[in-house]
Amino acid sequence: MRDDYRSSRRALDATDLARVAVMAATIAVLGLPGSFNVFGAVPITAQSLGVMLAGAILGPRLGALSVVVLLALTATGLPLLAGGRGGLGVFVGPSAGYAIGWIAAAFVIGLIVHATPYKPTVWRTALGVVVGGILVDYAFGIPVQSLVTRLPLGETALTSLVFVPGDLVKAVLATLVVVGLVRAYPRAFRRTWQPRKQRDTDDQVQAGR
Numbered sequence: 001m002r003d004d005y006r007s008s009r010r011a012l013d014a015t016d017l018a019r020v021a022v023m024a025a026t027i028a029v030l031g032l033p034g035s036f037n038v039f040g041a042v043p044i045t046a047q048s049l050g051v052m053l054a055g056a057i058l059g060p061r062l063g064a065l066s067v068v069v070l071l072a073l074t075a076t077g078l079p080l081l082a083g084g085r086g087g088l089g090v091f092v093g094p095s096a097g098y099a100i101g102w103i104a105a106a107f108v109i110g111l112i113v114h115a116t117p118y119k120p121t122v123w124r125t126a127l128g129v130v131v132g133g134i135l136v137d138y139a140f141g142i143p144v145q146s147l148v149t150r151l152p153l154g155e156t157a158l159t160s161l162v163f164v165p166g167d168l169v170k171a172v173l174a175t176l177v178v179v180g181l182v183r184a185y186p187r188a189f190r191r192t193w194q195p196r197k198q199r200d201t202d203d204q205v206q207a208g209r
């Protein structure tokens, strides 16, 4: 079935659901190496790499949905978060904002990476994972962490700087994986991209209007 740029609003089919399930499982698997805490409240985890991949590969809707699936299963008590954590307690803890922010993060990443009908470029992918996977997620995570731990917002933001080097490494890894997949296995994205040459023709047509 054709899944091009313009038909992204169509209903989900079985393949979409399978891809969402595989991506949710991938994020869960990235939690298996465990996590470690530097300042005690919020863990450093490889799962945010999975969130970056989800948005960049599946796009905004399916990427966000894969995170919703992961978090919904976690809420039922399955130990799917790094360190084998699960249950409703996760959603009232200091890392709750980051975890819930993953939904918005995957959505924004997908919007940026798939903003045009052309193949994702290195720079658009890097921009997407940094803006969505870091800025958007921290925008959810830091205020909630501050609220739960009662540490002032500014100090909480300072402690969150500890995540930045690791998250930048994850952003580079996610970009390399995505750009590699675009070249080696474009079907992973389930969409057909317009050739870049077409852009100039489109621009000329548009200018003629």
Ligand code: BTN
Pocket (backbone or CB within 6 Å): 042, 043, 044, 045, 046, 048, 081, 082, 090, 095, 096, 098, 099, 137, 141, 163, 166, 167
């Ligand atoms: C959880 O397991 O409860 C959610 C963990 C959220 C961790 C956040 S995601 C962004 C930042 N980077 C990390 O490695 N850790 C934090």
